[in-house]
Amino acid sequence: MPRRFLQRYMPKPDTLRRQRSLRFIAPLIADPGLWLLTRRSVANAFSVGLFCAMLPIPFQMVVAALGARLSRCNLALSVGLVWVTNPLTMPLIFYVNYRIGTFLLGAPAREAPSRISTRWIAEQMHDILPPLMLGSLITAIVLATVANIGIRLIWRWHVSHNWKRRRLKRRRRRARIESEFDD
Numbered sequence: 001m002p003r004r005f006l007q008r009y010m011p012k013p014d015t016l017r018r019q020r021s022l023r024f025i026a027p028l029i030a031d032p033g034l035w036l037l038t039r040r041s042v043a044n045a046f047s048v049g050l051f052c053a054m055l056p057i058p059f060q061m062v063v064a065a066l067g068a069r070l071s072r073c074n075l076a077l078s079v080g081l082v083w084v085t086n087p088l089t090m091p092l093i094f095y096v097n098y099r100i101g102t103f104l105l106g107a108p109a110r111e112a113p114s115r116i117s118t119r120w121i122a123e124q125m126h127d128i129l130p131p132l133m134l135g136s137l138i139t140a141i142v143l144a145t146v147a148n149i150g151i152r153l154i155w156r157w158h159v160s161h162n163w164k165r166r167r168l169k170r171r172r173r174r175a176r177i178e179s180e181f182d183d
Contacts, residue, residue, distance in 0.1 A: 034068060034075040043151040044073035047144040049081025054140035056094055056132055060085070094132065101135030 028034070048067040052060045060082045068078040085093050102109045110127060113120055121128070 028065065028069060028075070031069075033072055037074060039152055039155040041072070041074045042077060042155065043148045044071050045075075045077035046081060046147040046151050047071075048073055049078040050084060050147050051140045051144040052078075053082045053084040054093070054097065054136050054143055056097070056136050094136070097135035097139050098128065098132045099135065100138060101131030101133070104134055104138065105131050107131055 045068060048071055049064050052064040052067060055063070057063065061079050064078045064082045065075060067073075068075045099109055109131075110124055
């Protein structure tokens, strides 16, 4: 991943520390290790953020921040990636997780009524929750693993591509200089 591209969109720790609403987590924000953009910290941040995003739990961002702290990965990326499950995508993602859970448990999937209400969900929660949690956990583990490996491979490819480009530029420069001396 291009470090400059990520740094352009990352919030600055000093700006966050000065905000009154975030003073209670100032020690967390102050740790410079949580703002590094290295291959390891970015890959682990993707794992933590996407893992937390797939879990049907409240306060996913808080869990992602704690996960970033424990795994010493980039805090902003891990918290920001939780928004993969936003109010628009959450129903579809959790439905797919539920279907995966019912498949793994060998249980029949519940048919949704024509109008889903909170009352219907509350009444069905006993039957819905086990497959939803299992499917979400399996999806979270698989997605976190694939994301971690994928980011590391992309980062490695990007670095080797830049090295090859630099080497080619040096060769062209040397060839141009040699041709000038030969004339």
